[in-house]
Amino acid sequence: MRKNEGVIVMPKEKFDYFDALMQLGEFAHEEATMLLEVLKNFDPQQLPVQSEAVHTVENDADQQVHKLFTHIATEFLTPIDREDIASLAQRLDDITDYVDDVVQQLYMYDIQEVYQPAIEMAVLIQRATAALVIALNEFRNFKKSKTLDNYLVAVNDLEEEADKLYSRTIRDMYKNYTDNPVFIMAWSSIFLRLERCIDACENVTDMMATIVLKNT
Numbered sequence: 488m489r490k491n492e493g494v495i496v497m498p499k500e501k502f503d504y505f506d507a508l509m510q511l512g513e514f515a516h517e518e519a520t521m522l523l524e525v526l527k528n529f530d531p532q533q534l535p536v537q538s539e540a541v542h543t544v545e546n547d548a549d550q551q552v553h554k555l556f557t558h559i560a561t562e563f564l565t566p567i568d569r570e571d572i573a574s575l576a577q578r579l580d581d582i583t584d585y586v587d588d589v590v591q592q593l594y595m596y597d598i599q600e601v602y603q604p605a606i607e608m609a610v611l612i613q614r615a616t617a618a619l620v621i622a623l624n625e626f627r628n629f630k631k632s633k634t635l636d637n638y639l640v641a642v643n644d645l646e647e648e649a650d651k652l653y654s655r656t657i658r659d660m661y662k663n664y665t666d667n668p669v670f671i672m673a674w675s676s677i678f679l680r681l682e683r684c685i686d687a688c689e690n691v692t693d694m695m696a697t698i699v700l701k702n703t
Contacts, residue, residue, distance in 0.1 A: 505627035511579035
């Protein structure tokens with residue numbers, strides 16, 4: 488606290504970039520958990536309400552990204568390169584965008600029954616975002632952390648598992664549902680977006696690994 492011409496001026500609160508990034512990871516994990524619950528306890532009548540709830544989280548994440556970008560643009564010093572912070576924040580925001588898109592697709596295609604592999608894919612996405620939250624919690628100490636790399640590798644392993652599941656699932660659809668082209672069209676589109684979710688998780692870990700390499 489300091490005085491300026493007789494007026495008490497409080498010091499400006501320092502913005503915590505690492506905490507802001509972790510909150511974006513938590514939004515992604517919250518959404519992924521919601522997606523898994525939607526699919527596991529699927530009720531098409533509840534989709535409009537569930538879609539709105541997921542979209543609310545996505546909007547909260549957008550607001551957090553906007554706040555973070557505002558600080559990047561106006562503050563002179565940042566703990567790591569501002570371009571790297573912006574890139575990492577955008578990649579985290581991609582996860583929430585893509586999860587929101589999956590739920591929207593379920594509603595738009597008027598899905599009445601869940602295709603079982605979608606639940607398996609949602610489990611992998613949920614696990615990947617959980618690992619991301621832990622990794623992001625470690626990220627502020629990336630120069631000394633002995634566990635950060637383990638969580639980054641864990642996300643990459645889950646993405647590889649998801650790739651295999653995606654290939655098996657698309658093959659199954661075109662092999663066993665040729666008499667139902669609407670089913671193939673709808674679920675191919677949904678699975679493409681599910682894969683984007685976990686690809687986005689891997690994109691985050693790739694960016695984190697790049698930042699570690701640049702700063703150590």
